[in-house]
Amino acid sequence: MDFDLPEELDEYRKKVREFAIREFRPELAEKSDRDESYPDEIRKKTLKEGLVDFSNPWKTMIAIEEMCRVDPGLGISATVPYFGAEVLMLHGSDYLREKYLSRVAGGNAIMGLGVTEPGGGSDVAGLKTNARKEGNKYIVNGSKMFITNGTIADFFVMLVRTSPPDDPKKRHHGLSVLVVERNFKGFDSNHLTGKLGVRATNTAELILNNVEVPEENLVGEEGKGFYYIMEFFNISRVFVAAQSIGIAQGALDRASAYLISEESKGHFVGEERKFKLAEIATRVEASRLLMYKAASYLFNYRPNPMITSMAKGYASETASFAAETAMEITGSHGLKTDLERLFRDSKIMEIWEGTSEVEKIVISRMMMKGDKNE
Amino acid sequence: MNEQTEMMMENIRQFAESNISSISLKIEREGIPDDLYAKIIQQGLIGATLPPELGGAGLDRNSYDAILFQLARISPSVAFHVFMNNSLILRSLEKAGRMDIISEIISGKERYGIAPGPLMEGGEDGEGSLIIEPGSRNIVIGRNGGKVTVLTGMPRLLDKKPLGLRGLKTDIAILEDNGEQILSREDMEAIWEDGSWHSAAIFLGLAEGALEKAIEYTKVRKTFNFSLKDYEPVAFRMSELKSELEIFKNTLFSDVEDSLTGMMLKTLSAEFSRRATKYALQFHGGYGYLEDFGVEKFYRDAVSLNSIMFRPITDKRVLAAKIYGEKSGFL
Ligand SMILES: Cc1cc2nc3c(=O)[nH]c(=O)nc-3n(C[C@H](O)[C@H](O)[C@H](O)COP(=O)(O)OP(=O)(O)OC[C@H]3O[C@@H](n4cnc5c(N)ncnc54)[C@H](O)[C@@H]3O)c2cc1C
Numbered sequence: 001m002d003f004d005l006p007e008e009l010d011e012y013r014k015k016v017r018e019f020a021i022r023e024f025r026p027e028l029a030e031k032s033d034r035d036e037s038y039p040d041e042i043r044k045k046t047l048k049e050g051l052v053d054f055s056n057p058w059k060t061m062i063a064i065e066e067m068c069r070v071d072p073g074l075g076i077s078a079t080v081p082y083f084g085a086e087v088l089m090l091h092g093s094d095y096l097r098e099k100y101l102s103r104v105a106g107g108n109a110i111m112g113l114g115v116t117e118p119g120g121g122s123d124v125a126g127l128k129t130n131a132r133k134e135g136n137k138y139i140v141n142g143s144k145m146f147i148t149n150g151t152i153a154d155f156f157v158m159l160v161r162t163s164p165p166d167d168p169k170k171r172h173h174g175l176s177v178l179v180v181e182r183n184f185k186g187f188d189s190n191h192l193t194g195k196l197g198v199r200a201t202n203t204a205e206l207i208l209n210n211v212e213v214p215e216e217n218l219v220g221e222e223g224k225g226f227y228y229i230m231e232f233f234n235i236s237r238v239f240v241a242a243q244s245i246g247i248a249q250g251a252l253d254r255a256s257a258y259l260i261s262e263e264s265k266g267h268f269v270g271e272e273r274k275f276k277l278a279e280i281a282t283r284v285e286a287s288r289l290l291m292y293k294a295a296s297y298l299f300n301y302r303p304n305p306m307i308t309s310m311a312k313g314y315a316s317e318t319a320s321f322a323a324e325t326a327m328e329i330t331g332s333h334g335l336k337t338d339l340e341r342l343f344r345d346s347k348i349m350e351i352w353e354g355t356s357e358v359e360k361i362v363i364s365r366m367m368m369k370g371d372k373n374e
Numbered sequence: 375m376n377e378q379t380e381m382m383m384e385n386i387r388q389f390a391e392s393n394i395s396s397i398s399l400k401i402e403r404e405g406i407p408d409d410l411y412a413k414i415i416q417q418g419l420i421g422a423t424l425p426p427e428l429g430g431a432g433l434d435r436n437s438y439d440a441i442l443f444q445l446a447r448i449s450p451s452v453a454f455h456v457f458m459n460n461s462l463i464l465r466s467l468e469k470a471g472r473m474d475i476i477s478e479i480i481s482g483k484e485r486y487g488i489a490p491g492p493l494m495e496g497g498e499d500g501e502g503s504l505i506i507e508p509g510s511r512n513i514v515i516g517r518n519g520g521k522v523t524v525l526t527g528m529p530r531l532l533d534k535k536p537l538g539l540r541g542l543k544t545d546i547a548i549l550e551d552n553g554e555q556i557l558s559r560e561d562m563e564a565i566w567e568d569g570s571w572h573s574a575a576i577f578l579g580l581a582e583g584a585l586e587k588a589i590e591y592t593k594v595r596k597t598f599n600f601s602l603k604d605y606e607p608v609a610f611r612m613s614e615l616k617s618e619l620e621i622f623k624n625t626l627f628s629d630v631e632d633s634l635t636g637m638m639l640k641t642l643s644a645e646f647s648r649r650a651t652k653y654a655l656q657f658h659g660g661y662g663y664l665e666d667f668g669v670e671k672f673y674r675d676a677v678s679l680n681s682i683m684f685r686p687i688t689d690k691r692v693l694a695a696k697i698y699g700e701k702s703g704f705l
Contacts (some may be wrong), residue, residue, distance in 0.1 A: 126597070
């Protein structure tokens with residue numbers, strides 16, 4: 001067993017870190033956070049330097065971690081324009097991949113994923129947005145909530161109900177994925193402001209009022225949408241683990257730099273704060289190893305949803321723990337630095353892509369079914 | 375809780391419900407409006423603990439803590455404004471014998487801000503001082519040879535949106551060296567320590583505000599066809615937090631007065647406030663992350679106030695020394 005990253009990936013990690021330190025200027029991070037404005041220049045620069053390569057998930061995972069370590073708002077903004085791309089890669093027709101994915105990959109479009117609705121995010125199968133087939137199109141009615149890139153994306157991969165469930169206990173039947181463009185008639189979006197953190201990212205409510213979607217925009221087969229989205233979450237949760245570990249590592253960097261500087265000024269730093277630092281560091285290492293394990297299953301085509309949920313759940317709680325503990329270690333100094341922004345950004349990790357409770361539901365269900373992580 | 379405290383709880387609850395509740399989001403975005411400052415003065419909340427001969431209301435500990443608790447339930451910023459004026463600024467001025475300034479403050483003629491500087495962990499004064507509610511004059515702790523200083527004139531601010539206490543326009547200030555010294559650092563340390571009970575009142579009040587919201591929300595929000603409160607992890611966590619809160623409140627509103635109990639309660643309630651507000655946010659799901667739902671502010675304020683009002687090393691060292699009866703916890 002070898003715990004070191006292969007040399008090529010390690011080189012890549014260094015390259016991304018250098019990029020983030022150089023390009024994620026404090027003024028830009030502060031401005032995007034204060035004004036809740038999406039930093040499109042970062043997306044373009046990341047593309048230009050070839051730093052986001054969705055055909056290589058190991059690189060993507062490492063890029064996400066390194067960027068979020070420097071600034072989570074900017075780091076996520078750089079990597080989220082492709083959110084939902086895997087659904088199209090895995091199940092989209094050649095036509096859809098050519099028409100939509102190639103534009104995103106070329107930097108000419110931004111995409112989003114629409115699953116959550118005002119009535120619920122954890123209960124995916126309970127969604128209400130309805131798509132009725134009329135001739136060669138679907139007529140979509142409903143709304144989506146908290147959609148990242150909601151007012152800036154050109155199109156969305158969206159989960160909708162195309163038929164009632166055949167059995168009330170099987171609500172996940174009858175769901176399908178459609179590609180819905182912003183410029184389709186009847187589509188509207190509403191920018192949601194006043195977020196606690198990740199304010200550089202764009203979040204919106206989508207309103208769908210008799211939106212006409214051509215039938216060729218159906219992704220994969222009708223009725224299989226729930227499975228496609230769960231499969232996608234199994235991938236994206238590894239990337240959220242990477243965001244979380246980036247944040248936790250960022251908090252650790254800042255807290256340790258502060259304590260080192262305190263000691264160098266001759267100020268006393270006792271064991272209490274050093275032990276807290278040790279605890280953050282240990283959890284960061286443990287989270288990273290768990291993420292690598294989940295990634296190695298997934299990227300070698302043997303996805304293991306239980307390990308993925310463990311990785312996402314534990315890493316997101318680590319992000320929040322690390323940021324809060326770093327605030328405690330640094331006291332009022334932390335309030336005056338970008339650590340406070342990192343702290344605000346950290347909390348979303350335990351909410352999006354499956355809350356901490358949802359991850360525990362997945363893990364415990366599989367344990368109760370007798371899955372033993374073998 | 376004695377009758378007088380109960381009455382105060384009810385009065386301030388009504389005051390907060392009718393004057394603060396509907397504008398609590400506006401306070402977070404734009405600061406405390408002038409007419410609310412005026413009502414706080416009118417209600418006699420600034421000067422609440424000053425003796426009547428100095429123009430104050432001479433309230434006892436319980437009544438004062440009832441005020442802070444009820445205000446923090448709705449707006450921790452407003453509660454801190456009242457705490458800062460009474461427990462830090464007026465107390466310092468009283469100790470320094472500056473009756474001239476006291477009367478200006480309690481009549482609402484002049485507003486003060488405070489830069490607690492090196493009293494806080496991780497804090498320094500001068501350039502980059504954390505300043506809470508910059509006023510026309512500022513009390514600065516620890517400048518000019520470790521003394522408490524009054525500075526005149528608005529300091530230069532960096533216009534940085536703070537993590538917490540947003541209603542107070544907390545900011546980073548550049549403090550010019552033109553103050554008049556009024557107290558020693560030791561005097562201020564003693565004043566700070568006396569604030570333990572009152573800090574606990576704010577930590578517990580804001581925790582109550584957050585938990586009330588979460589309990590209401592988890593009754594009405596449904597996932598998988600059941601109310602959130604029907605799920606064990608939600609119901610059990612909420613009940614445990616509420617139980618802790620009630621036990622803490624029993625101590626807060628008891629007739630115990632000693633500083634050791636105050637310090638113990640502050641230590642426990644500081645940590646509790648972070649935990650309770652974090653769960654309250656979490657159980658709101660995505661909505662908890664948006665300011666409109668009014669729950670994220672409690673989490674921000676809890677963490678921010680932990681850095682401002684509670685000193686995890688210094689305060690714990692004082693506590694340890696009291697528990698062991700000798701200097702302890704210093705390695
Ligand atoms: C900034 C932001 C960006 C987002 N981006 C996107 C996006 O791009 N696309 C998208 O589709 N969604 C997005 N989301 C939505 C996010 O995925 C949901 O908020 C999340 O899944 C939780 O759903 P909810 O908010 O409806 O909470 P709910 O499902 O209502 O849950 C509320 C609380 O109850 C708990 N809970 C629920 N059921 C149970 C149970 N059975 N047992 C125990 N506890 C339970 C939850 O864990 C949570 O704490 C985003 C959200 C935010 C805040």
